[in-house]
Amino acid sequence: MYKSINEQTSQYCSFFQCDKNLESNTSYLNLPSTRQELKAYEDRNQTHASIHQKGLSISSKDTFLLSTVVCSTKLTQNVDLLGLLKWRAEPDKIRQSLESLMKVDGEEVVKFLQDTLDALFSIMAENPQSEEYDRPVFNAVVFIIGLIADRKYQQFRPVLDTYINEHYSVTFADHKLAKVLKDLLDSAGELDSPTQLLQALKAIEYLFKFILRSRKLFVALHGEATGRQGFEPGFESSIREVFRPSTG
Known part of the structure; x- marks a missing residue:
């Protein structure tokens, strides 16, 4: 006993x-x-x-x-991940926090998957007219998708699907994500290493799930008429531009 x-x-x-x-x-x-x-x-x-x-x-x-190990399923003890989750407390360190996410152990990231994705897209939503953090946020999203694709964490794939369908809420990320992907494809020949491009291409299924979900949310917010007449041409154009380098 x-x-x-x-x-x-x-x-x-x-x-x-x-x-x-x-x-x-x-x-x-x-x-x-x-x-x-x-x-x-x-x-x-x-x-x-x-x-x-x-x-x-x-x-x-x-x-x-x-x-015994004292742990929390809500509050991470990882300094790098905590810096990202509390990015509003130190907005001048956003880029550093985004880059530091890549160093966080995958097990810690998937444990706080929803909170991490919320933080990433909140950064994007906070700066709708700026492209300053679009690329590092894109890279972080690709990093997370890559983790979920790993056999070790594939059981979290339904969790990511649920997040996209039920919790994701940014209405203009489609243009931002599509633009970064397009820029990455355009600069493929100039990259010293193809690693970043390959990672993005491997994550393209879920990137487009985010893009399409963002599009649907925009239409739900502004109405079908607004979506078809004012926004649809730009949306279709951005999607076409993504694939133009690979098909042309």
């Missing part, structure tokens, strides 16, 4: 044997559970007798190591 340990640490815990009539008794919880506590207990009582009298016997040879 052992007493619960709530600290974020490692402890060598003690084993106790008990009589059957004590199986539903919780008095053992007040007994020493670790080597350190047991030593202090013995020093006070000078013997194991008091433990035996409670119907418990302690094994002096057997112990086991219990390691």
Whole structure:
């Protein structure tokens, strides 16, 4: 038997044997559970007798190591990811936070997938007329899509689909994402390394899911007529331009 340990640490815990009539008794919880506590207990009582009298016997040879980690499913402890999630607190470090995301362990990113994507598109939404952060946000989105494509995290693919269909809310990201993709394709011959382009092409399925979802949200907000007469030509043009370098 052992007493619960709530600290974020490692402890060598003690084993106790008990009589059957004590199986539903919780008095053992007040007994020493670790080597350190047991030593202090013995020093006070000078013997194991008091433990035996409670119907418990302690094994002096057997112990086991219990390691506990305090974690949160809502608040990350990763400094780089936390900097991105709280980007409004330090707006002058947005670019640094976006670049630092690429260094974060994939397991931490997928754990906070919705919060991370919300932060990325909030940065884009905060600067609708500016292109300053369009490329780094695009790269970060591609990075996340690439993680989900990895076999290790493929179980999060439905989570990403749910996010796009139910939580994503930026109405003009289609033009921004399409433009960055177009620029990347146009400059393909000038790139020192094709890695960035290849990563974007591998992520193109979900990039277009974001683009199309953004388009649908725009139409839902402004109406079908506005979408067809005022916005549709520009939307179609931006999509055509994306593929022009690869088909022409």
